[in-house]
Amino acid sequence: MKLPPARFAAALIFALSVASTATVADEELARFEDLARKAASQIVGQVRGELVREMERTGPIRSVIVCKYSAPEIASAISRSTGMRVTRVSLRPRNRALGEADAWEQRVLLDFEKRLSSGEKIEALETVEVVREPAGTFHRYMKAIQVSQPCLACHGTGGEISDGVRAQLAAEYPNDVATGYRVGQLRGAVSVKKRVER
Ligand code: HEC
Incomplete structure (x- = not known):
């Protein structure tokens, strides 16, 4: 079918504008992904650094308190400085x-578990998505947090957690479900969220 020239021009302009809107949205998402990935490695690195330093200085019992106060502080400092909401989440949160x-x-954490058990490397587990919610449209990103050796003193199995730490955890987190992990397992993920301005 042949379109008259005016209709053809209109169709062409429409097609181009749809294509360029898609490109702008893709670019925005790619930029968000890049910033979110940086924020994720920042929070994981800072919490881990603080934790290891405190474990060496005062031992794991005092470090429980440090973790309780400094991890959320680090998360809010990074959220403030990046303008994105940056948190750590888990299917078994302490x-x-x-x-x-x-x-x-x-849903993403369950998908990470599935990808991990089908042989994907835990370091590669991340996801980015545009998510429509009742409160608006958001760019969302998640990156897996793995269990490593230093985590076991507070998230490990029976004998790995000392009596002192166990007592401290029981006092601070009576409903704790964040123990019993082994090295290489998925402890949770960094979650980054930013409203899409339109
Ligand atoms: C000294 C004890 C201690 C060690 C060691 C420790 N954690 Fe934690 N972890 C905690 C405490 C306490 C919380 C709860 C913090 C809070 O109240 O927000 C926590 C919370 C978390 C959370 C947030 C989700 C949740 O369960 O509430 C993640 C993720 C996490 N830890 C990962 C790790 C990883 C990974 C390591 C090893 C690099 C690690 N932790 C080592 C004590 C510890």
Whole structure:
């Protein structure tokens, strides 16, 4: 079918504008992904650095308190400086108030578990998506957090957690479910969220 020239021009302009809107949205998402990935490695690196330093200085019992106060502080400092909401979430959170995954995060964490058990490297587990929610449209990103040796003193199995740490955890987190992990398992993920301005 042949379109008259005016209709053809209109169709062409429409097609081009759809294509360029898609490109702008893709570029925005790619830029978000890049910033989110940096923020994720920042929070993981800073929390880990602080933790290892404190473990060497005062031992694991005092470090429970450090973790309780400094991890959320690091998360809010990074959120403020980047303008994105940066948190750590888990399917088995120690701190329900801060670490509980929402519906989208739960779905991604379950997908990470599946990818991990089908042989993907834990370092490669990340995802980025545009998510429509009742409150608006958001760019969302998640990156897996793995369990390594230093984590076991507070997240490991029976004998790895000392009596002192166990008592401290019981006092601070009576409903703790964040123990019993082994090295290489998925402890949770960094979750980054930013509203898409339109
Ligand atoms: C000294 C004890 C201690 C060690 C060691 C430790 N953690 Fe934690 N972890 C905690 C405490 C306490 C919390 C709860 C913090 C809070 O109240 O927000 C926590 C919370 C978390 C959370 C947030 C989700 C949740 O469960 O509330 C993640 C993720 C996490 N830890 C990962 C790690 C990783 C990875 C390591 C090893 C690099 C590690 N932790 C080592 C004590 C520890």
